[in-house]
Amino acid sequence: METIVSTKDVWKIFQMNGVSVEAVRGIDLAVTPGEFVAIVGPSGSGKSSLLHLLGAMDHPTKGDVFFGEQALSELNDGQRANLRLRHLGFVFQTFNLLPTLSAAGNVDVAMRLAGAGRADRKARVTELLERVGLGKRATHLPRQLSGGERQRIAIARALANKPALLLADEPTGNLDTKTGAGVLELVRVLCDEDGQTVVMVTHDFRAASYADRVLLMRDGAIRGETRLEGEQDTRETLSRLLAAEL
């Protein structure tokens, strides 16, 4: 089966004040193209650590992460940066937009880093801002935008270089319920219409209910997995079940 990203017995152990903390414990995971996977679990369950490993931002203590067939352990720092730039998109809980650049500038910067031409960049920025519903806010600085708008810009930036995999770390963590729902609907639409592969970590079961597949994580290991199908009301029902399971 073709995979976008997979892990093989991957471990991440941190040394904190002389004490070993096993943040990720022997996880085997495979994400297929077009899939929307939510990794859900309480704080400290290791879900963000796993996301960092999937995003080539951290090195596993043991095991390996594969992007397609490529083992990330075989890549040097520059190659990992290039992988993040061209094949991965990141959406962070705190948006992490560059404060000195406008909304369009934040989307543009990712393409500049990738060496895209001016005309291509301009067209893509316009397209993405329209896509996330912020075509008229292109010249606004991040501080002039609401939280939901900032997260939409962050999503547009993450999609700028047409990544194979979108990684989202608590994307609704800093948003109110209604705004968060809008952001999640946008991610859902990207999956449904563009076939975008998404891995999202969240502690919010309502957010997880937008995914195709939900992995339950606790104490650094995956404790369960549920595939979700159907309409929103079904998702909400399932999310309650998942909550009970945890």
Place this chain on the structure above:
Amino acid sequence: MLQLAVRNLWQRRMRSLLTILGVAVGVQLYLAMTTVMASAESDLQDQVNALAGRVFIQRLMADSSLVEEFPSPSSSINSQVAEALLDIQGVDEAKSSAILYVPLTKPPAPGAPPPTRALGIQPGHEVAFLGPLQIEEGQASLGDSQSVILGQGAADYYGQRAGERVEVGETIEVLGQAFTVRGILEPASVVHEGMVMLDLATAQALFDRPGSVSAVILTAERLDDLAGIKREVERRYPELTAATQEEVEENVRAMYASVYELVDMVNAVAALVVFLFVMIVMIIAVMERRRDIGVLRAIGAGRWTIVRMIAIESLVLSVTGTLLAGPLWAVIRIFVEVGIVSAADVILSHWLNIGLLAVFTGLAAALLPAWRAAHVDPLEALRYE
């Protein structure tokens, strides 16, 4: 990256502006020192050019290693010896003369020539000291024992009021004795600028130096005879020092060497201060923007890209400061007269050096902050506040 770098600087515009001003001040210092050096070099060249084709004879102090200018106020030669020197075969007597050299004012700094000085010379032999220099106003010969020829600086000194200078035909007073100004020299080196040229016999009486001169200038009838005349002087009077134009130049350059070293040192300090200033500002900027740099690293910016961004910011600061120094220097020149060399000439002739120094300083100052920025862990971007 240029856009991002400029926006980062604009975001902290007060700091950027102060940094640019700091760089501009550093470059001002460099320009001032360079002007002083260029002025000294130009003056030196004028002096050397005015000495061509002659042998300069003095009796220097016992310490022969002492480098002295010509003419030296401490030198003293018996008048009879001076006459004998003028009779040496091959000497063009009309273009040679004994001279008496006496400072009239104190030097502005230790080792520097006094601003005005009396120069007694045999009437009709003025060319021995003036060489190729021309008279701007009046005549190049003294005419009588109560006439003087002035350098431009001396003419200014004897002006009635500040900013005025004495004119040909007017009277000046030296040690209580009145003299009529017969000629004023064209702009020349510092040695000739402060000159008050007067009749040798009058000078000997005025300064109470009967039977004594400071030096003798011998002009050869033929250039080929110059070395022979020098040898003859040394053979007959080993206690005297005979020097050709080249040797005088060597001595004068040796005198200026310490000035050059000082100027080089001040320039190096100016460059170092600019370097440290820009580096500190850039380190602070990197520390403040660790999160932004982490975000850039997280979304795929390579280390080299981050290095480039920091280097561009540093270069913008140093080069803008340098460019600002040009107009600033012009403004300063309105209020401060620096040397005899035009500031524009200095800026043009040293522009390449200053530009290269600005680029080098900017890049060097970026090294440490860029290295720190390039090693920001992208995971820092994901650490929640």
